[in-house]
Amino acid sequence: MTLKSKNEIEKMRRANLIVFEVLEALESACKPGVSTLDLDRIAEEGAKRRGAAPVFKGYMGYPAHLCTSVNSVVVHGIPRKDEILKEGDIVGLDFGVVFDGFVGDSARTVAIGKATAESERLMKVTRESLDCGIEACRAGGRVSDIGGAVQRHVEANGYSVVRDFVGHGIGRKMHEDPQVPNYFDARNGLRLREGLVVAIEPMVNAGGWEVDRLNDGWTVVTKDGSLSAHFEHSVAITDKGPYVLSQP
Ligand code: MF3
Numbered sequence: 001m002t003l004k005s006k007n008e009i010e011k012m013r014r015a016n017l018i019v020f021e022v023l024e025a026l027e028s029a030c031k032p033g034v035s036t037l038d039l040d041r042i043a044e045e046g047a048k049r050r051g052a053a054p055v056f057k058g059y060m061g062y063p064a065h066l067c068t069s070v071n072s073v074v075v076h077g078i079p080r081k082d083e084i085l086k087e088g089d090i091v092g093l094d095f096g097v098v099f100d101g102f103v104g105d106s107a108r109t110v111a112i113g114k115a116t117a118e119s120e121r122l123m124k125v126t127r128e129s130l131d132c133g134i135e136a137c138r139a140g141g142r143v144s145d146i147g148g149a150v151q152r153h154v155e156a157n158g159y160s161v162v163r164d165f166v167g168h169g170i171g172r173k174m175h176e177d178p179q180v181p182n183y184f185d186a187r188n189g190l191r192l193r194e195g196l197v198v199a200i201e202p203m204v205n206a207g208g209w210e211v212d213r214l215n216d217g218w219t220v221v222t223k224d225g226s227l228s229a230h231f232e233h234s235v236a237i238t239d240k241g242p243y244v245l246s247q248p
């Protein structure tokens with residue numbers, strides 16, 4: 001794993017604040033009648049206008065700038081012109097940029113119009129579980145503390161945590177060591193150290209944790225068709241505790 005200096009963490013801060021601003025613009029645009037491809041254009045232009053480069057496009061062949069994961073899509077939904085968002089849908093918005101040599105990466109799930117009670121609760125619990133993971137980002141702790149904290153909150157609320165996709169270290173590259181699962185894994189005893197930056201990204205299903213991948217090679221859906229939510233922040237471990245880079 002690569003540890004970042006205070007100066008490098010401030011560079012990562014700037015990349016992540018650009019991601020935050022673009023996610024804010026995307027959330028405002030999430031209204032009935034908008035296509036997920038419209039959102040992709042807003043993300044691309046929002047990054048470029050701020051002097052940043054979107055990082056997802058071309059990553060392992062990913063064809064778009066943004067991931068838009070609607071309802072039972074867990075992650076990596078590909079924006080489409082013919083996918084029109086409607087009242088009551090939920091959509092995961094996952095975006096990343098590179099700015100001044102460093103990557104920022106963050107995601108949130110938002111409702112279109114008024115959320116149903118069930119999707120509201122799922123989004124709330126998922127967002128809270130990310131906060132539990134962030135709270136565990138302390139030097140001297142272990143990587144497994146993060147997943148343990150996320151999983152405990154999710155399961156206490158009757159939901160399940162996706163196993164097949166995990167969070168990650170982040171820096172000059174989007175994906176650096178270590179992997180950061182959102183569930184407890186005793187093999188993850190690695191110590192958290194000052195200067196480590198991790199992207200924590202719980203994917204939470206209303207039903208079971210099992211997922212399938214569609215034939216496009218990217219779109220991940222819940223096996224049982226249940227709703228899924230996803231939130232992600234990039235977090236630096238500092239002497240003053242967790243520093244959430246992707247939130248002002
Ligand atoms: N936030 C996701 C991740 O960290 C987004 C990657 S989408 C990809 O893996 F297309 F770039 F792979």
Ligand code: CO
Nearest residue numbers: 105199201232
């Ligand atoms: Co990520």
